[in-house]
Amino acid sequence: MAAQQTPGLGGAQRSASASGRRARLATAGRGGSLSRAHSRVVGVLKYALPAVGLVIVALVVAWPELHPSQVDISNPAERPVAAAAGEIQNPRYSGVDEAARPYTVWATLAKQVEDQIFDLNRPKGELKLQNGLVLNLDAQAGKLDRSSKSVHLSGNVTLRRSDGTTMITDAADIDLADKGARSSTPVTAEGPFGTLSAGGFKVEQQGDVIIFTGPTKLFLKPGADKAFQGTPQ
The missing domain is CATH 2.60.450.10 (Lipopolysaccharide (LPS) transport protein A like domain)
Incomplete structure (x- = not known):
């Protein structure tokens, strides 16, 4: 007598395997997006931070001109x-x-x-x-x-x-x-x-x-x- 086979077991395994591959691909995709975003942030900061530094230096140099001291002529x-x-x-x-x-x-x-x-x-x-x-x-x-x-x-x-x-x-x-x-x-x-x-x-x-x-x-x-x-x- 032939042994009775459980129907649909192979299909379930194939579906689980496909779901696992999709999950790994999605995770890899998110990882790639985060990596690209991090690279963009680093790139922006690489130029922005020196620019901010130059602005601060310029303000320090120009501050006396922006707020000149007054000469007292009261006496x-x-x-x-x-x-x-x-x-x-x-x-x-x-x-x-x-x-x-x-x-x-x-x-x-x-x-x-x-x-x-x-x-x-x-x-x-x-x-x-x-x-x-x-x-x-x-x-x-x-x-x-x-x-x-x-x-x-x-x-x-x-x-x-x-x-x-x-x-x-x-x-x-x-x-x-x-x-x-x-x-x-x-x-x-x-x-x-x-x-x-x-x-x-x-x-x-x-x-x-x-x-x-x-x-x-x-x-x-x-x-x-x-x-x-x-x-x-």
Whole structure:
């Protein structure tokens, strides 16, 4: 009698063998992909790391140019050292008023034209006011008088108070000692109240009060009266 054969056993073995080959091929494929990816990363880093190093070195070399030191011209008894052309790079003038509130004026360039007077290029300033607000200013040109602690600004003069009020005019005189300012040239203003145009302005009472002079046009924002409650005018 012939022995009974188990059907399908050879087919199962062949299927298992084929599955094993596919698994080995897939594993080999993944290994090849990982190897190629690793090679690409190594290749990129080989060029990127030296480039990053060069950028860091360039920043270290250029840092003094990007952040130049300022020359203090605050002391009226001193004549600051100037270049051959009489120009002072990055001047800074600072002090405090009678209430010990600080002020600072700086510029890209200054030239001492008289004993206490300096012509300024691109002057900027920051004045701390008695009400806690800050008045920032900038212009195209200026003239600083150390004896009177004042500066005359000209060319796109912009004054920004930290309550959101901004005034723009052609020229203005700033008294650093009492935080006053005035201008007799047309001015435009914008702030929490709305927008305004006038013939000039005066900043008084240590920066608390701004008075607009000459013909004045005012456009109030809705709720402008609430914007003024508890804030300097």
